[in-house]
Amino acid sequence: MRLATIRSNQGTFAARVETDTTAVKIEGYANVGDLLQESNWEEIAAGAQGETIEFAQTDLEAVVPAPNKIVCVGLNYANHIKEMGRNLPEHPTLFVKFPDALTGPFDDVLVPEYANAELDWEGELAVIIGKRARRVKAADANDYIAGYAVMNDYTMRDYQYRTLQWHSGKSFEKSAGFGPWMTTKDSFTFGGELATYLEDEKMQTTPTDDLVFGPQALVEYISHIYPLDAGDVIVTGTPGGVGHARDPKRYIGDGQVVKVEIEGLGYVANKTVFE
Incomplete structure (x- = not known):
């Protein structure tokens, strides 16, 4: 469904x-x-x-327009961790995104002039919680997941790396296309391809089971820090192929469309508009 x-x-x-x-x-x-x-x-x-x-x-x-919590996971695909020159983590790296960052799955993303210099793409799998989860075991976590969707996580790299905290580069207003809909967990088979395109060029491709910490492990870990409520969203991380890790670096330009597609979930596509 x-x-x-x-x-x-x-x-x-x-x-x-x-x-x-x-x-x-x-x-x-x-x-x-x-x-x-x-x-x-x-x-x-x-x-x-x-x-x-x-x-x-x-x-x-946006499929859930105003979640109480949006919990993002950094460096969670093995191939992305390797391209960034880091070791596989023992624990998930968490940061938050505010609901103001969400926008429709096919809306234009308006980028202010002061934040368009190092604009990067990050295609991500989003997990949507279906009921309150507090100190849940991974073996039981699937009972708390309502379904899955696609997140187009535009990232302002210059803002992200101004400090050790990534949030400021990840939560710009209406910068994350979210949808196109929620596919319930019984209708989704985990492990298919996640692909991100800049215009027609495929930039990221990996099976979702390349995640270091999968959805169930994330529900367990996060729900032992604070409860997750119905409608909350976990954004599970991005695979290798981001523009910032390329040599030379490559960023999104004015008018370019970023499309993120996950097998079994559909796709979102947002046109980039420099203000």
Whole structure:
């Protein structure tokens, strides 16, 4: 099952996606995050008999527009860690992204003049939590995962490396396309290709099972620090092939489209617009 947050003239609403252009409205819920607050959200979504609507790609909002928490994981793909000249970590490297950073999966990303010099691509798998998880064991973690989506994590490298804390380069306003929808865990097979394209050139490619810390391990680790709530998002990290690690370095230019596709989840594609 695929669930999306769709825009309309009356606001947004949660919907069950039937095809890539049609969906059934889930009455009473403004977005997927709101729906996930219900303990029986799967039953509600599967049984929805609301209006069938057609939608365009640009009608899609960030699938969970305002999570309470967005927890990001740095250096979590083995090939990316090696290209950055580091050793495999013993524990996940965590940092936060604020909900203000999220935008629709096909929205333009507007980049201010002062932050466009070292703009990099990072395609990522996002894990969406389905119920409160506190001190969960990895063996039980799948019970707390609602589903998966794609994150287009634009990164301002100059801001990222101004200090030892990465957050400032990772949370610019409306810089992360998120969606196109949530694919529930029962409809997704982990381990397929994650690919990132700059225009038509493939920049990143790796199977998602190259993750050092997979979704279940991350739920365990993070939920032993603080609880994860329904609608919270874990952004699991990016594979090798980023522009900053190339020789010579390569960055995103004005007007260029960054597309991130994960097998079984669909794709997001954001046009870069320098302000």
